[in-house]
Amino acid sequence: MSYISIIFLATVLGLSGCSSIKKLDIFTMEVERQPLNLDKPTIQQLEELKWIIITSKNADEVFKKMEEQGLDPVVFGLSDKDFQLLSKNFAQIRAHMMKLNVMIDEYKNYYESDIINKDNNEEK
Numbered sequence: 379m380s381y382i383s384i385i386f387l388a389t390v391l392g393l394s395g396c397s398s399i400k401k402l403d404i405f406t407m408e409v410e411r412q413p414l415n416l417d418k419p420t421i422q423q424l425e426e427l428k429w430i431i432i433t434s435k436n437a438d439e440v441f442k443k444m445e446e447q448g449l450d451p452v453v454f455g456l457s458d459k460d461f462q463l464l465s466k467n468f469a470q471i472r473a474h475m476m477k478l479n480v481m482i483d484e485y486k487n488y489y490e491s492d493i494i495n496k497d498n499n500e501e502k
Contacts, residue, residue, distance in 0.1 A: 413490045418479045 432440050432453060441451040456464060 411489045414482075414486050416482050416485065418482050419475055421475065 430440060430444075432455070444451045
Protein backbone atom coordinates (compact mmCIF):
# COMPACT_ATOMS: atom_id res chain seq x y z
CA MET A 379 0.00 0.00 0.00
CA SER A 380 2.81 2.42 0.65
CA TYR A 381 4.17 2.00 -2.89
CA ILE A 382 0.79 2.83 -4.37
CA SER A 383 0.38 5.94 -2.24
CA ILE A 384 3.91 7.11 -3.16
CA ILE A 385 3.21 6.62 -6.88
CA PHE A 386 -0.16 8.38 -6.54
CA LEU A 387 1.40 11.28 -4.66
CA ALA A 388 4.23 11.59 -7.23
CA THR A 389 1.70 11.60 -10.07
CA VAL A 390 -0.44 14.28 -8.44
CA LEU A 391 2.57 16.47 -7.71
CA GLY A 392 3.92 15.97 -11.22
CA LEU A 393 0.66 16.93 -12.87
CA SER A 394 0.11 19.93 -10.66
CA GLY A 395 3.65 21.14 -11.40
CA CYS A 396 2.95 21.04 -15.14
CA SER A 397 -0.11 23.19 -14.80
CA SER A 398 1.88 26.06 -13.25
CA ILE A 399 4.11 26.56 -16.30
CA LYS A 400 3.25 29.86 -17.88
CA LYS A 401 4.23 31.18 -21.25
CA LEU A 402 6.44 34.25 -21.12
CA ASP A 403 5.71 37.08 -23.49
CA ILE A 404 8.90 38.76 -24.57
CA PHE A 405 8.74 42.13 -26.25
CA THR A 406 11.11 44.98 -26.87
CA MET A 407 10.46 48.56 -26.06
CA GLU A 408 12.54 51.26 -27.66
CA VAL A 409 13.85 53.80 -25.19
CA GLU A 410 14.64 57.23 -26.55
CA ARG A 411 18.21 58.32 -26.00
CA GLN A 412 18.59 61.16 -23.57
CA PRO A 413 20.84 64.12 -24.33
CA LEU A 414 24.19 64.11 -22.62
CA ASN A 415 24.91 66.98 -20.31
CA LEU A 416 28.67 66.84 -20.65
CA ASP A 417 30.71 69.98 -20.75
CA LYS A 418 33.87 69.95 -22.76
CA PRO A 419 36.99 70.23 -20.65
CA THR A 420 38.49 73.66 -20.90
CA ILE A 421 41.77 75.05 -19.75
CA GLN A 422 41.28 77.67 -17.11
CA GLN A 423 42.84 81.07 -17.58
CA LEU A 424 46.41 80.58 -16.47
CA GLU A 425 48.46 83.15 -14.63
CA GLU A 426 50.97 84.96 -16.76
CA LEU A 427 54.54 84.08 -15.87
CA LYS A 428 57.61 86.21 -16.43
CA TRP A 429 60.51 84.11 -17.58
CA ILE A 430 63.99 85.30 -16.73
CA ILE A 431 66.87 83.67 -18.54
CA ILE A 432 69.93 83.47 -16.35
CA THR A 433 73.27 82.41 -17.69
CA SER A 434 76.66 82.35 -16.10
CA LYS A 435 77.40 85.66 -17.87
CA ASN A 436 74.34 87.64 -16.69
CA ALA A 437 73.64 86.09 -13.25
CA ASP A 438 75.07 88.99 -11.22
CA GLU A 439 73.18 91.57 -13.27
CA VAL A 440 69.87 89.66 -13.02
CA PHE A 441 70.19 89.20 -9.25
CA LYS A 442 70.97 92.90 -8.82
CA LYS A 443 67.87 93.89 -10.84
CA MET A 444 65.71 91.50 -8.83
CA GLU A 445 66.93 93.00 -5.54
CA GLU A 446 66.23 96.53 -6.86
CA GLN A 447 62.65 95.45 -7.69
CA GLY A 448 62.21 94.08 -4.16
CA LEU A 449 62.17 90.48 -5.28
CA ASP A 450 64.00 87.70 -3.53
CA PRO A 451 66.77 86.53 -5.83
CA VAL A 452 65.68 82.89 -5.84
CA VAL A 453 66.08 80.81 -8.95
CA PHE A 454 64.21 77.68 -9.93
CA GLY A 455 66.11 76.38 -12.88
CA LEU A 456 65.74 73.95 -15.69
CA SER A 457 68.39 72.82 -18.06
CA ASP A 458 67.70 73.22 -21.75
CA LYS A 459 66.86 69.49 -21.94
CA ASP A 460 64.45 69.74 -18.98
CA PHE A 461 62.77 72.76 -20.59
CA GLN A 462 62.21 70.64 -23.70
CA LEU A 463 60.66 67.94 -21.51
CA LEU A 464 58.39 70.55 -19.91
CA SER A 465 57.29 71.65 -23.39
CA LYS A 466 56.60 68.03 -24.35
CA ASN A 467 54.54 67.54 -21.19
CA PHE A 468 52.38 70.55 -22.02
CA ALA A 469 51.98 69.30 -25.59
CA GLN A 470 50.79 65.94 -24.25
CA ILE A 471 48.30 67.67 -21.96
CA ARG A 472 46.97 69.73 -24.88
CA ALA A 473 46.70 66.59 -27.05
CA HIS A 474 44.83 64.78 -24.28
CA MET A 475 42.41 67.71 -23.90
CA MET A 476 41.79 67.70 -27.66
CA LYS A 477 41.18 63.93 -27.57
CA LEU A 478 38.66 64.34 -24.73
CA ASN A 479 36.85 67.07 -26.67
CA VAL A 480 36.60 64.80 -29.73
CA MET A 481 35.32 61.93 -27.57
CA ILE A 482 32.64 64.12 -26.03
CA ASP A 483 31.62 65.35 -29.48
CA GLU A 484 31.30 61.75 -30.70
CA TYR A 485 29.29 60.69 -27.64
CA LYS A 486 26.96 63.65 -28.09
CA ASN A 487 26.65 62.90 -31.81
CA TYR A 488 25.68 59.30 -31.02
CA TYR A 489 23.36 59.96 -28.13
CA GLU A 490 21.80 63.15 -29.39
CA SER A 491 21.71 62.52 -33.15
CA ASP A 492 18.05 61.47 -33.04
CA ILE A 493 17.16 64.54 -31.01
CA ILE A 494 19.12 66.85 -33.29
CA ASN A 495 17.62 65.29 -36.43
CA LYS A 496 14.12 65.49 -34.94
CA ASP A 497 14.65 69.15 -34.06
CA ASN A 498 15.97 69.88 -37.57
CA ASN A 499 13.00 68.14 -39.19
CA GLU A 500 10.52 70.05 -37.02
CA GLU A 501 12.10 73.38 -38.03
CA LYS A 502 11.65 72.68 -41.74
